[in-house]
Amino acid sequence: MSLLVIGSAAFDSIQTPSGSREKVIGGSGVYAAFAASFFTPARLVSVVGEDWPDDYTARLQKRNIDLEGLEIRSGAQTLAWTGKYFENLNDRETLDIRLNVMGEEYSPLVPESYRESDFVLLANGSPVSHLDLLAKMTAKPRLTVADTMDFYIQNCPDPLRELLPQIDGLILNDSEARLLTGEKNTITAARRILEMGPTFVIVKKGENGAFYLSRRAIRLIPAYPSEKVVDPTGAGDSFAGALLGALAASGRSDPESIIAAMARATVVAGYTVEGFSLERLETLTEGEIESRLAAFRTMITF
Amino acid sequence: MSLLVIGSAAFDSIQTPSGSREKVIGGSGVYAAFAASFFTPARLVSVVGEDWPDDYTARLQKRNIDLEGLEIRSGAQTLAWTGKYFENLNDRETLDIRLNVMGEEYSPLVPESYRESDFVLLANGSPVSHLDLLAKMTAKPRLTVADTMDFYIQNCPDPLRELLPQIDGLILNDSEARLLTGEKNTITAARRILEMGPTFVIVKKGENGAFYLSRRAIRLIPAYPSEKVVDPTGAGDSFAGALLGALAASGRSDPESIIAAMARATVVAGYTVEGFSLERLETLTEGEIESRLAAFRTMITF
Numbered sequence: 001m002s003l004l005v006i007g008s009a010a011f012d013s014i015q016t017p018s019g020s021r022e023k024v025i026g027g028s029g030v031y032a033a034f035a036a037s038f039f040t041p042a043r044l045v046s047v048v049g050e051d052w053p054d055d056y057t058a059r060l061q062k063r064n065i066d067l068e069g070l071e072i073r074s075g076a077q078t079l080a081w082t083g084k085y086f087e088n089l090n091d092r093e094t095l096d097i098r099l100n101v102m103g104e105e106y107s108p109l110v111p112e113s114y115r116e117s118d119f120v121l122l123a124n125g126s127p128v129s130h131l132d133l134l135a136k137m138t139a140k141p142r143l144t145v146a147d148t149m150d151f152y153i154q155n156c157p158d159p160l161r162e163l164l165p166q167i168d169g170l171i172l173n174d175s176e177a178r179l180l181t182g183e184k185n186t187i188t189a190a191r192r193i194l195e196m197g198p199t200f201v202i203v204k205k206g207e208n209g210a211f212y213l214s215r216r217a218i219r220l221i222p223a224y225p226s227e228k229v230v231d232p233t234g235a236g237d238s239f240a241g242a243l244l245g246a247l248a249a250s251g252r253s254d255p256e257s258i259i260a261a262m263a264r265a266t267v268v269a270g271y272t273v274e275g276f277s278l279e280r281l282e283t284l285t286e287g288e289i290e291s292r293l294a295a296f297r298t299m300i301t302f
Numbered sequence: 303m304s305l306l307v308i309g310s311a312a313f314d315s316i317q318t319p320s321g322s323r324e325k326v327i328g329g330s331g332v333y334a335a336f337a338a339s340f341f342t343p344a345r346l347v348s349v350v351g352e353d354w355p356d357d358y359t360a361r362l363q364k365r366n367i368d369l370e371g372l373e374i375r376s377g378a379q380t381l382a383w384t385g386k387y388f389e390n391l392n393d394r395e396t397l398d399i400r401l402n403v404m405g406e407e408y409s410p411l412v413p414e415s416y417r418e419s420d421f422v423l424l425a426n427g428s429p430v431s432h433l434d435l436l437a438k439m440t441a442k443p444r445l446t447v448a449d450t451m452d453f454y455i456q457n458c459p460d461p462l463r464e465l466l467p468q469i470d471g472l473i474l475n476d477s478e479a480r481l482l483t484g485e486k487n488t489i490t491a492a493r494r495i496l497e498m499g500p501t502f503v504i505v506k507k508g509e510n511g512a513f514y515l516s517r518r519a520i521r522l523i524p525a526y527p528s529e530k531v532v533d534p535t536g537a538g539d540s541f542a543g544a545l546l547g548a549l550a551a552s553g554r555s556d557p558e559s560i561i562a563a564m565a566r567a568t569v570v571a572g573y574t575v576e577g578f579s580l581e582r583l584e585t586l587t588e589g590e591i592e593s594r595l596a597a598f599r600t601m602i603t604f
Binding site: 087088184185186187188205207208209211218219220221222225226227229256259260262263297299300301302 | 389390486487488489490507509510511513520521522523524527528529531558561562564565599601602603604
């Protein structure tokens, strides 16, 4: 079934203990659509400036990502993020961020052909733009999932509260779940989020896996044990993208399908961090995903 | 097959956000033998003072724990620990510890009937007493597993290094694995530990589960999602005890049996923390364990 992804397309400048890169392709929408593409072709809604290289567009097209919704605004500059990861690779510092074309006035351009998409991923970004996009859909999607983060919880609490009853699932990490609810226990926090609107929540715990919670079910997935972490950028975005890609490919959204999709999302996110930017995902094959998935299944079966 | 557990028997005085208890039954050997008893009767090697109540002995006997190796030393006092848990329940502070009868000169008394035990758990305690016990065994056990912690890594590095080649498996938590090896990545740290002697290592990640690593295999288990944590004391000890109890009951120690035992150990440790001291374990039934195990399996199957 069709999958629409809205999220950022950006220039990332990254320092990690393994090295650094300047102005490489990044952004939540880019990572999510790219990760989804291993399971289903995604439609991307995003905006870049006139400085966006044709080569970056070509790299997305190579994965059959539909770019009719990628607005290239003349006279504007692409979102640019500069960040540095510390030795433990869990903590990072934003050295510079220029929202540029993705500033507060950003209103997503949603092509006619996208407006009846079956599955929708609101990848990390402003809940204001998420609400804007949902208002432009002409048919209610079968499944809408949003990814959010501490910045929006702290700075856009009202639009986020307005968004939550309009989505089916929310993805966030454990500290963000606690921040959003004020609860100390992560499971209790997830239950509180269900009271805010979504029918399920997926809580990511970084290198410790993730869990799915609805009113009726809970599902757990450990992280794939990675020894090679080159650049953590985009891990969460590719988790969300691969999750929705796998769900859209199956056309289902019951707990069993979601945990199966979470396993695939975990594997793809594990590959993402093995290289800078899209470097590892660009050489990744479906065969590699299947083989790591089989190994992962063996690791957790008792 | 027979299981020998060596570890402490103690008076615990505990404060948690849920309440407090004074001089309740505790200790690594007590928790481990009690948890093991749901799978196989354990032989306990420990020492207490003349202040040890008969009632505490009776509570252990009720679970068929063999107490021939529980030395009651007259003129001595039982190990007493006083601790406080903080709001997050992960961090704790030792307010007072009196080693008393379990001081540095402690040399375990190992009954003749224990000296050919098939499975041996060296529960949390001094590696000096672990070496002492192993020297007293007349037959090499089929499987010897030690549990250790930061205190012994920092204060008894030489006996610990001497112990590692004499055991089959080491259990410790993730920060302790990094402390022991100086490695930052937990998996890499676990690989380094294999070079120090054991054929496998089990790394616990608190509320994030645990993994098993040998030269040939890796296995993962998430934690059972607990909302009701009353008192975390003994969680690690009962994990180790239930693990060895389940292995001794199966008579096996291959990776598949170990991951199956880790699942049971996770479930039992999850019950332990639902009450102070042994309170929850004393009402626990095999049926409850089986039912939570089935739920746990459903949660992680994809």
